[in-house]
Amino acid sequence: MDQDAARLLFSLDAALARWLAAARMRLGQIQMETLPPPQAGFRLRHHDDAGRPHEELALFTGGADDAVELARYDDAGNYRPLKTAPNLRHGWRLEALPDLPALRRALDAFYPARLGALLAFENGRLPVTPLRETLARQTGMYRITQKLTDAQADALVGRFCRSDGGCLRTILWRRDLAGTPASSHLPPEKFEPAFDQTGHGETRSLPLLCQEACNLLVAEARAVIKGERTAAAASAVDC
Amino acid sequence: MQERGGLAREKRGKTQKKNPAEISRFFASFAGYLLRVIPKLDAALLIVGHGSTVNPDSSAPSLAHAATIRRRGLFAEVACVFWKEEPALRDWPLLFPDPTIHDIFVVPNFISEGYFTQTIIPRELELTGDLTERDFPAGQRWHYCPPVGNHPAMTELLLQRAREVAPGVPERETSLLIVGHGTGLNDNSAVAAKQQVAAIAALDRYAAVLSTYMEEPPHIADWAKLTDTPNVVVVPFFISDGLHSYQDIPVLLGLEPEPTAAASQQAVFRQNPRHLHGRALYYASAIGTEPRFADIILEQTAALALA
Numbered sequence: 001m002d003q004d005a006a007r008l009l010f011s012l013d014a015a016l017a018r019w020l021a022a023a024r025m026r027l028g029q030i031q032m033e034t035l036p037p038p039q040a041g042f043r044l045r046h047h048d049d050a051g052r053p054h055e056e057l058a059l060f061t062g063g064a065d066d067a068v069e070l071a072r073y074d075d076a077g078n079y080r081p082l083k084t085a086p087n088l089r090h091g092w093r094l095e096a097l098p099d100l101p102a103l104r105r106a107l108d109a110f111y112p113a114r115l116g117a118l119l120a121f122e123n124g125r126l127p128v129t130p131l132r133e134t135l136a137r138q139t140g141m142y143r144i145t146q147k148l149t150d151a152q153a154d155a156l157v158g159r160f161c162r163s164d165g166g167c168l169r170t171i172l173w174r175r176d177l178a179g180t181p182a183s184s185h186l187p188p189e190k191f192e193p194a195f196d197q198t199g200h201g202e203t204r205s206l207p208l209l210c211q212e213a214c215n216l217l218v219a220e221a222r223a224v225i226k227g228e229r230t231a232a233a234a235s236a237v238d239c
Numbered sequence: 240m241q242e243r244g245g246l247a248r249e250k251r252g253k254t255q256k257k258n259p260a261e262i263s264r265f266f267a268s269f270a271g272y273l274l275r276v277i278p279k280l281d282a283a284l285l286i287v288g289h290g291s292t293v294n295p296d297s298s299a300p301s302l303a304h305a306a307t308i309r310r311r312g313l314f315a316e317v318a319c320v321f322w323k324e325e326p327a328l329r330d331w332p333l334l335f336p337d338p339t340i341h342d343i344f345v346v347p348n349f350i351s352e353g354y355f356t357q358t359i360i361p362r363e364l365e366l367t368g369d370l371t372e373r374d375f376p377a378g379q380r381w382h383y384c385p386p387v388g389n390h391p392a393m394t395e396l397l398l399q400r401a402r403e404v405a406p407g408v409p410e411r412e413t414s415l416l417i418v419g420h421g422t423g424l425n426d427n428s429a430v431a432a433k434q435q436v437a438a439i440a441a442l443d444r445y446a447a448v449l450s451t452y453m454e455e456p457p458h459i460a461d462w463a464k465l466t467d468t469p470n471v472v473v474v475p476f477f478i479s480d481g482l483h484s485y486q487d488i489p490v491l492l493g494l495e496p497e498p499t500a501a502a503s504q505q506a507v508f509r510q511n512p513r514h515l516h517g518r519a520l521y522y523a524s525a526i527g528t529e530p531r532f533a534d535i536i537l538e539q540t541a542a543l544a545l546a
C-alpha cells in the first residue's frame with residue numbers, strides 16, 4: 001500500500017466523512033447534525049435534546065475546548081470520571097464546528113480516543129487485551145487485583161460496566177486467554193458493536209468500543225478485594 | 240521491558256548530571272528556542288498526565304498546555320493521555336495512526352522522575368527505553384523525554400510564582416515554603432523539592448527557604464512552627480490545583496476547616512494574604528498551572544538530544 005492510500009485508510013477525518021455519508025450521526029449520547037447554509041458545518045447536542053427547540057438549549061461555540069467543559073460534569077454538577085458513562089449533561093448545543101477536523105476534535109473531547117478505536121477496529125487493527133492480562137500487569141497499589149477471583153470478576157464487570165447506569169461502551173475483551181466472556185451478568189448485546197448501548201434502538205449509531213478494562217474498573221477491583229465493596233454492591237448485581 | 244525503561248532512565252539521569260549546568264543551560268535554551276519556533280509536521284507530541292477520578296481540575300493543566308502548543312501549529316498532532324482519565328495511556332495505539340507521522344515525543348507532565356515515569360508510563364505505553372520503534376505505523380519512533388519537573392527553568396518559575404503571589408512583600412522578611420507530596424511510591428518528588436529549595440536558598444534572597452511535605456516531616460501543617468518571619472509564602476510543587484494543592488494543603492495550612500469544593504467549582508479563587516498565627520500567609524496555586532509550562536514541555540523534547 002502506498003503512503004497516500006495508507007493515510008486515507010487511517011485518517012480519522014476520512015473515516016468520519018464515510019460514517020456521516022452512511023447517515024451514522026450518533027456517537028454514544030451525542031447527536032450530530034449537518035447544518036444547512038448559510039451556517040453550514042456541524043452541530044452537536046445530547047440525543048435526548050434532539051426534539052427540543054434550539055432556543056431552549058444553551059449555545060456553545062468554542063469547539064473542542066467547550067466540549068471538554070461540557071463533558072466534565074453531569075446534570076447535577078458532579079464530576080464525570082468516566083466519559084463513556086451514560087450521564088452526559090443535557091441542555092446545550094455545540095455549534096460553529098465548520099469542518100470535519102473541528103467535528104472530530106469535539107467528538108474526541110466528549111469521548112476521548114473512541115473514534116480512533118472504531119477506525120482501528122474497522123481496519124482490523126484494534127489491540128484487545130483480556131482482563132487477566134490487564135490485572136497481571138499492575139504494580140504498586142493495584143498489584144492486589146491479581147487476586148480477583150473469577151466469581152468476583154464476573155460480578156464486578158456485570159455491575160460496573162452495565163450500559164444502564166455504568167458505561168456505554170461495547171466490551172470487546174474477554175476475561176482470560178481461554179476466551180471466557182467478560183461477565184455472565186451482561187446481556188449478549190453488550191459485546192455487539194452494532195447494538196445501540198443507550199437503549200434507544202438506533203440502528204446506525206457509532207459504537208464506543210472498550211478494547212481493554214479501564215483504570216476505573218481496575219481501581220474498583222482493588223476495592224472489591226480490600227472489602228470496600230461488599231454486600232451492597234454484590235446485591236446490586238443480583239437484582 | 241519495564242526494567243529496561245527504568246534502567247535507561249537512571250543512566251540518562253546520571254549523564255545529565257555530569258554536564259556543567261551553564262553549558263547544558265545554554266544548549267537547552269538554544270535548542271529550546273529552536274523547538275519553540277520550528278514546526279515538525281512529521282511529528283506529534285504526547286503529553287502524559289496523572290489525571291484523577293475524583294478531582295475535575297487534575298487534568299486541566301495538561302489539557303491547557305496541549306491547547307497552547309496545538310495553536311502554535313508546531314506538530315502534526317498534539318494529544319494528552321492520562322493514568323486516571325481518558326484518553327488512557329493504554330489508548331496509545333489509537334492516537335497517531337497517520338503514516339506520515341514519523342516521530343512521537345512523549346513528555347511526562349510530572350514534577351519528578353519516579354514510580355510513574357520509570358514504571359507506569361513505560362509499561363503502559365510499551366516503551367523500551369528513550370527510543371522505541373513501532374511496527375505500526377511501520378518505523379514510527381517514540382521518544383521518551385524527561386518529565387517537566389526536571390527542567391532547569393523550574394527554579395526560576397517557583398521564584399516567579401512566589402513573587403506574584405506576594406507582590407511587594409520584602410523577601411528578607413519572608414520565608415518561602417515549597418511543598419511537595421512526599422512519601423510512598425513517588426518519593427523522588429521529595430528529592431526534587433529539596434533540590435529546588437537548595438537552588439533557591441543559594442540565591443540568598445529569602446529569610447528562609449524550606450521544603451515541606453504533606454505526608455512526611457517537615458510537615459506543611461507545622462508551617463507556623465517551622466518559620467519565624469512575619470510573611471510566609473507557600474508554593475505547591477505540584478502539577479495541578481487538584482486534590483492535594485487545592486483541597487488538602489489549605490486544610491493543613493489552617494486556611495480551611497475542611498476540604499472545599501474543587502477549584503473549578505469555586506466562584507472565587509482564594510484571597511491572599513490570610514492572617515494566621517500573627518503572620519501573613521500567602522498561598523500560591525500549583526506551579527504546574529503556570530502557562531510557561533507549555534514552553535517547558537517543548538524544551539523537554541530537546542533534552543534527549545542533549546543527554
Ligand code: SF4
Nearest residue numbers: 161167169210213214
Ligand atoms: S472497563 Fe470498559 S466497559 Fe467497563 S467501565 Fe471501563 S470503559 Fe466501560
